[in-house]
Amino acid sequence: MTGADFKKWLAFGSGIGIQITGPHGAESLEIVAVRVRPNGARIAGRLTIADFPHQPAGVWGTEYAAFVRKLDLRYVAATVILPRQDVIVRPLSLPGVSNKDLPQAVAFQMDGLHPYAEDDVASSWSRLHGDSTVLVAIARRAAIDRYAALFAEAGVKIGNFTCSASAIYSALRLFGPPPGSEILASDQDGTRVEFYGESPSRPLFSANFDVSDAADETGAESRAAALARSELRIDPAVEPKPLEQVLSGAPALPFAAALCSACPRLSLKLNLLPADRRQTGSRAMWIVSGAAAMMVLAAAISLAAVPAMEHRRYEKSLESEIGKIEKRAGRAAQLDKDTDVVRRRTLLLDDFRRRARNDMDVLAELTRILPPPTWVNSLDINRSQVVIGGEAEKAEPLLKTLDASPLFEASEFLGAPVHGANGEIFRIRTNRESGR
Numbered sequence: 001m002t003g004a005d006f007k008k009w010l011a012f013g014s015g016i017g018i019q020i021t022g023p024h025g026a027e028s029l030e031i032v033a034v035r036v037r038p039n040g041a042r043i044a045g046r047l048t049i050a051d052f053p054h055q056p057a058g059v060w061g062t063e064y065a066a067f068v069r070k071l072d073l074r075y076v077a078a079t080v081i082l083p084r085q086d087v088i089v090r091p092l093s094l095p096g097v098s099n100k101d102l103p104q105a106v107a108f109q110m111d112g113l114h115p116y117a118e119d120d121v122a123s124s125w126s127r128l129h130g131d132s133t134v135l136v137a138i139a140r141r142a143a144i145d146r147y148a149a150l151f152a153e154a155g156v157k158i159g160n161f162t163c164s165a166s167a168i169y170s171a172l173r174l175f176g177p178p179p180g181s182e183i184l185a186s187d188q189d190g191t192r193v194e195f196y197g198e199s200p201s202r203p204l205f206s207a208n209f210d211v212s213d214a215a216d217e218t219g220a221e222s223r224a225a226a227l228a229r230s231e232l233r234i235d236p237a238v239e240p241k242p243l244e245q246v247l248s249g250a251p252a253l254p255f256a257a258a259l260c261s262a263c264p265r266l267s268l269k270l271n272l273l274p275a276d277r278r279q280t281g282s283r284a285m286w287i288v289s290g291a292a293a294m295m296v297l298a299a300a301i302s303l304a305a306v307p308a309m310e311h312r313r314y315e316k317s318l319e320s321e322i323g324k325i326e327k328r329a330g331r332a333a334q335l336d337k338d339t340d341v342v343r344r345r346t347l348l349l350d351d352f353r354r355r356a357r358n359d360m361d362v363l364a365e366l367t368r369i370l371p372p373p374t375w376v377n378s379l380d381i382n383r384s385q386v387v388i389g390g391e392a393e394k395a396e397p398l399l400k401t402l403d404a405s406p407l408f409e410a411s412e413f414l415g416a417p418v419h420g421a422n423g424e425i426f427r428i429r430t431n432r433e434s435g436r
Contacts, residue, residue, distance in 0.1 A: 011038050014073055015258045016031065017031070019254040020080065029047075031064070033046075049064070078157060084164055088114050089136070089165050089206045090113045092125075092136055096132070113138060122274070126269045128169070159271075163206075163270065182238065186221075195208075195224065195225065209221075211224070362407060375390050377390050387427070395417035395423075398426065399428065
């Protein structure tokens, strides 16, 4: 039996895939539930929740709960494909780098892969099967936190935030090798078209193109396909296939995510969701315990023929070993709890230090940009806004001065400025950009 055949027989489970689609602020959820067996995957159900950010979380959360309850999948933690425009996908070629040295090698190149501030980045990576290429996914932490909060408020169990490239790559290999050495597929979501490809020159290619501003949308998509073929270095005559046809499932991306949810051990370990927010609940976790119980039962039946003295001796020995293992398991569980407490405290301290540093940056920036003889007699700083009260010769120009700073935006008076003894008394509220 080959490695691919053995892997195929491990493809067993049920999963839920969710794709976030649509424009930012008015996204919809495409949800697919699948049941996976070694002979293939079957779609058990589908659900679409339109414009979910503008619906009460309790409403669409109840709709989702009814969907999974009907399919008896309440225990399943879903895999979510984030919008392609929110994720930067970068394949890194690292020939000669061992698995042991991969974390350091990826971290060394991480700063050059994205334009974001270091504190506003969530990233994850995974090595492609049997290749020196590492797939890296990067997203802004604010986007991750926003989606995680929405799902948590609705009571939806989420185990993975991933990207489309990772889900497609894993789905193509779930039941064996991918269909052919050259793959070029496309998936269109409104005014955006995403291309996924594989070739001997590029083990993985993923790109997203915006065709909304093109006068000829068909022509723009053709040019994007030509660029994809050029990157993959394949025959220019090769036409991209619909992603549904390549994956044999529709809708394609939530179907691929559902396969990853059903068989996480057979998929790329690329997860942008913070570890403390990940949920698990697969019934597969009981397989090992069930197998162990069956082995104990079989041993007990076979030992029924052993003389009574030998049976008692073996039973005492078995109980002794079980007692030793239970003690070790208890210590391991306690260590896990202690580690989790320390990790949470560390995260809390890090967050406190970062907030204090950002607040000091705000205070220093106000000192720098407010022109003399402006003076401030009240200052209220929170994580998203700053309220400034004071007196200046002219209050109106202060709004423009604040908005010109990289730390502030959308400044406004909380009331009309009032003439005082030395100028105009003002009270201004301004937003901190990106929560800085």
